Amino acid sequence: MLSVVDELEVELAKLGLHAEQFTIRMTGCPNGCARPYTSDIGLVGKAVGKYTILVGGRLLGDRLNIVYKEMVPLREVVKELVPLLVYFKADRQPGESLGDFCHRKGVEELLRFDAEYKSRAEPLVAHA
Numbered sequence: 001m002l003s004v005v006d007e008l009e010v011e012l013a014k015l016g017l018h019a020e021q022f023t024i025r026m027t028g029c030p031n032g033c034a035r036p037y038t039s040d041i042g043l044v045g046k047a048v049g050k051y052t053i054l055v056g057g058r059l060l061g062d063r064l065n066i067v068y069k070e071m072v073p074l075r076e077v078v079k080e081l082v083p084l085l086v087y088f089k090a091d092r093q094p095g096e097s098l099g100d101f102c103h104r105k106g107v108e109e110l111l112r113f114d115a116e117y118k119s120r121a122e123p124l125v126a127h128a
Contacts, residue, residue: 004043007078015082015089022098023059026051037064040099041081049074055084055110056102063099066107083117084110 004026012018027034028045036042042054042065051072054065072080084102087110092101102110 004074004077008081011078011082011085015085017085017089020098023057039065040097040102043077046071051077053077053080055107056099058097058099058103063103065099066102068102068107068110080114083114086117087113 005024008024009018012020022040024041024043025034025036025039026043027036030044030046032044036044036054038057038059038061040055040057042057043051044054046052051074052067053069053072055068057063057065068084069080085098087105088098088101091105093104096104105113
């Protein structure tokens with residue numbers, strides 16, 4: 001979890017969201033032992049080194065997350081969250097939390113933006 005948080009903090013700073021407050025919970029237990037199903041971002045281990053990313057929960061416990069991406073290798077979790085955070089920054093309503101934003105948009109819209117964002121991204125070019 002620490003490596004994910006460290007990497008995520010770098011991306012949040014790049015996006016100007018470093019002061020944003022949200023919850024991220026990670027567990028290897030599908031029974032919800034760390035309460036990942038009620039956080040803004042939940043990560044649940046599904047296989048060795050692979051996680052389901054859940055979004056849209058609420059700390060009050062009155063709204064559960066929805067599955068955003070499945071079987072994401074741990075090293076790619078933050079990379080998969082970046083388009084979501086870009087969209088959140090660009091289209092959130094005043095005072096809206098990340099969980100509320102994801103809930104309002106719905107997973108289909110979040111995935112649509114993700115695909116659009118990735119199709120516009122500049123490919124990395126190896127320098128000789």
